[in-house]
Amino acid sequence: MDFTSDISCIEQVLQGKVNAFSYLVDRHKDKAFNLAFRICGNREEAEEIAQDAFVKAYRSLKDFKMKSSFATWLYRIVYNTAISLVRSRRKGVLALEEFPADTVDFLSFNKNEDEAIDDYRNSLVNFALQKISEEERGLITLYYYNDLDTEEISKITGINKPNIKVKLFRARQRISEIIKKVENKNIFYHE
Amino acid sequence: MNKQDQYDEDLLRKFINPERIEKAPEGFTSKTLTRIQIENQSENVKNGFLIKNRVPLISAAITISLTIAAIIVPANETGSIGSAIWKYFQSIKFTLPGLKDTYFQNLNIPSWISFAIIGIFLLGFFDRALYGIFHKENNP
Numbered sequence: 262m263d264f265t266s267d268i269s270c271i272e273q274v275l276q277g278k279v280n281a282f283s284y285l286v287d288r289h290k291d292k293a294f295n296l297a298f299r300i301c302g303n304r305e306e307a308e309e310i311a312q313d314a315f316v317k318a319y320r321s322l323k324d325f326k327m328k329s330s331f332a333t334w335l336y337r338i339v340y341n342t343a344i345s346l347v348r349s350r351r352k353g354v355l356a357l358e359e360f361p362a363d364t365v366d367f368l369s370f371n372k373n374e375d376e377a378i379d380d381y382r383n384s385l386v387n388f389a390l391q392k393i394s395e396e397e398r399g400l401i402t403l404y405y406y407n408d409l410d411t412e413e414i415s416k417i418t419g420i421n422k423p424n425i426k427v428k429l430f431r432a433r434q435r436i437s438e439i440i441k442k443v444e445n446k447n448i449f450y451h452e
Numbered sequence: 453m454n455k456q457d458q459y460d461e462d463l464l465r466k467f468i469n470p471e472r473i474e475k476a477p478e479g480f481t482s483k484t485l486t487r488i489q490i491e492n493q494s495e496n497v498k499n500g501f502l503i504k505n506r507v508p509l510i511s512a513a514i515t516i517s518l519t520i521a522a523i524i525v526p527a528n529e530t531g532s533i534g535s536a537i538w539k540y541f542q543s544i545k546f547t548l549p550g551l552k553d554t555y556f557q558n559l560n561i562p563s564w565i566s567f568a569i570i571g572i573f574l575l576g577f578f579d580r581a582l583y584g585i586f587h588k589e590n591n592p
Binding site: 279280282283286290291292293294295298299304307308311312315316319320379382383385386401405406407408430433434436437440441 | 489
């Protein structure tokens with residue numbers, strides 16, 4: 262069986278071979294999970310969202326017109342599911358006020374400095390992402406982590422291209438401010 | 453892109469490592485596939501011909517039996533199965549009080565009205581019962 266491309270997998274699934282869908286899940290699970298996680302900020306919820314998205318995608322596979330890539334289509338489901346979930350539980354979100362001091366002490370736990378810096382940056386980005394809106398989190402993730410252009414992001418989010426540029430610009434500004442603030446406080450780290 | 457935006461862009465590119473994505477937990481694929489298979493099975497049961505078309509099937513069954521009954525029960529014939537059934541129904545001693553001048557003075561209400569009212573009550577009862585059964589199944 263040919264599972265080299267998403268389209269061939271989809272064709273196999275549509276012929277009744279459910280297991281062919283596992284190739285699609287394997288191929289896209291990490292980026293789908295990452296998108297859900299960056300938007301909702303919780304691993305358990307992100308897993309639930311990503312799973313829901315795959316199940317929804319499977320159920321609607323026969324309606325998939327192949328006008329966009331399977332990834333774009335899947336990310337749209339993940340994005341919408343995650344945004345709805347965050348909006349429904351907005352009152353319960355507890356964003357950290359300060360970047361926790363213990364999370365910056367990575368150098369003592371890691372073997373090499375590169376890993377420590379990578380961990381530190383990742384935590385700081387996660388912290389900053391929690392300070393912006395769920396929509397902006399989604400845009401930043403799709404742009405920087407999933408490496409998509411504004412055209413693709415527009416298809417996923419349903420926001421028009423100029424608006425995406427404006428929102429990305431603002432989100433970038435906010436994250437940059439937060440990073441600079443934390444960096445100025447924690448003088449232990451210098452490149 | 454102005455200077456400040458370029459600076460922000462560079463800073464984010466420095467801090468965000470696309471390789472450093474949060475990976476799906478162990479067993480994610482198998483869990484997802486299991487969920488799909490379970491949902492598929494319950495979907496197949498739900499989509500079974502009899503289950504899916506139960507309401508029109510019950511309606512059709514009732515309509516057909518009533519039509520057959522109407523055909524096989526002749527008006528004044530004797531000797532057939534239809535007339536036997538008809539006779540049986542006729543033999544049931546079932547009377548309803550005539551409403552004419554009994555409860556409502558000066559009102560001339562035909563006696564079939566009482567049958568119609570009882571019929572409406574019975575249909576209402578069946579309607580509620582069927583609604584209860586199907587509604588319960590649709591919303592567990």
